[in-house]
Amino acid sequence: MTDRWRQILSRYGQNVTLHRQxxxxxxxxxxxxxxxxxKGTDFFQRQPTPLGLVRQDRWICLGGPEIAxxxxxxxxxxxxxxxxxxxxxxxVYLGEKLVYWWGLLAVRD
Incomplete structure (x- = not known):
């Protein structure tokens, strides 16, 4: 399963760069x-704050086991x-084997 996941990522995925703290x-x-x-009408990409507009959009990330x-x-x-x-x-595991990571991301300003 992990070999197929790697093949799918290599063919259809995007190059991303991980920067650790x-x-x-x-x-x-x-x-x-x-x-x-x-789909809701109350969703906005930017929210007003006292210091100006802040981005609120979210992204899903699916990556291989190495991205941690x-x-x-x-x-x-x-x-x-x-x-x-x-x-x-x-x-996300299949049995005892880590197959991929699921992440919810927020855009940084």
């Missing part, structure tokens, strides 16, 4: 990134000209 050089890996599409989204700490994920903070991350 310790400031090391980023690690490039493959993942799927997709915006969370809200829970180990980024205060680090971030970079993709193109966007950077993301990990809001929530869950490892």
């Amino acid at each position: 310790d400031g090391e050089e980023g690690t490039v890996c493959r993942a799927f990134l997709q915006p969370v599409l809200e 989204l829970d180990e980024l700490g205060d680090g971030y994920i970079a993709w193109g000209d966007l950077t993301f903070t990990v809001r929530s991350a869950q490892p």
